[in-house]
Amino acid sequence: MIGVDTLGVAAKLGEAADTATAIPQLAAEVGLDVPTAYGVQAALVQRRLERGERLIGLKMGLTSRAKMAQVGVDEVIWGRLTDAMRVPDGGVVDPSAYIHPRVEPEVAFLLDRLPEPGEPVGDFASAVRAVAPAIELIDSRYADFRFSLPDVIADNTSAAAFVIGPWSPVPAGLDNLGVLLEVDGRVAQVGSTAAILGDPRRALDEGIRLAGRHGVRLQSGWVFLAGAATAAVPLRPGAHVRAVVEKLGTASLRAAS
Ligand code: OOG
Ligand code: MG
Numbered sequence: 085m086i087g088v089d090t091l092g093v094a095a096k097l098g099e100a101a102d103t104a105t106a107i108p109q110l111a112a113e114v115g116l117d118v119p120t121a122y123g124v125q126a127a128l129v130q131r132r133l134e135r136g137e138r139l140i141g142l143k144m145g146l147t148s149r150a151k152m153a154q155v156g157v158d159e160v161i162w163g164r165l166t167d168a169m170r171v172p173d174g175g176v177v178d179p180s181a182y183i184h185p186r187v188e189p190e191v192a193f194l195l196d197r198l199p200e201p202g203e204p205v206g207d208f209a210s211a212v213r214a215v216a217p218a219i220e221l222i223d224s225r226y227a228d229f230r231f232s233l234p235d236v237i238a239d240n241t242s243a244a245a246f247v248i249g250p251w252s253p254v255p256a257g258l259d260n261l262g263v264l265l266e267v268d269g270r271v272a273q274v275g276s277t278a279a280i281l282g283d284p285r286r287a288l289d290e291g292i293r294l295a296g297r298h299g300v301r302l303q304s305g306w307v308f309l310a311g312a313a314t315a316a317v318p319l320r321p322g323a324h325v326r327a328v329v330e331k332l333g334t335a336s337l338r339a340a341s
Contacts, residue, residue, distance in 0.1 A: 147311030
């Protein structure tokens with residue numbers, strides 16, 4: 085699409101994140117479609133790389149019905165992860181650094197030998213070195229956490245921070261593991277890894293395919309978040325959050341009060 089000021093739109097989104105200040109949706113006004121929105125996302129993440137962050141992985145979004153229903157967008161999307169977004173397992177995040185942070189339980193993959201572009205992941209166990217329970221902290225830069233498909237893509241799919249629990253060898257099956265999100269010891273969300281495209285392994289095929297359309301090739305050593313298994317819940321100051329995935333264990337974080 086001609087005439088979209090990609091760098092200008094990325095700067096608006098970048099400043100919204102840096103200052104934890106919501107902005108109005110912008111896709112309709114500036115005429116973003118899906119391909120131009122991914123161009124804005126690339127420019128937005130490039131701003132982070134220029135200040136010294138490193139690209140360390142990729143995340144999938146809206147791979148479950150629960151998430152699609154929560155935000156009213158029903159397309160699978162992907163975004164980019166940098167090292168500055170990673171919080172150590174059990175670490176503390178400052179909720180005031182975000183606009184309206186939410187947390188959601190995820191499954192993470194540590195990527196290993198990936199197929200050539202255009203080829204499917206034949207052998208998952210050679211493409212993925214390890215798997216782990218994870219928490220994603222999402223924070224839409226748009227007011228009221230409301231957005232269209234191109235809006236959320238441009239905003240790097242609401243990526244803000246993530247925690248990865250202990251890595252385990254790839255288990256025989258990943259398609260029907262129980263998932264819990266606990267806040268202050270109480271169950272806030274219950275689900276199953278089956279909610280993630282029927283099997284979270286499918287999210288990797290989708291990630292390779294969708295990112296490949298935009299010239300992005302997944303790398304060995306990258307982290308890959310397969311998408312949330314349940315809806316996200318608001319992160320309140322002082323909260324202690326745990327994501328528990330059957331057979332994989334627990335990832336946790338604490339919000340400063
Ligand atoms: C978009 C990001 C969705 C997921 O796991 O489905 C996502 C949003 O909900 O703001 O990260
Ligand atoms: Mg997510």
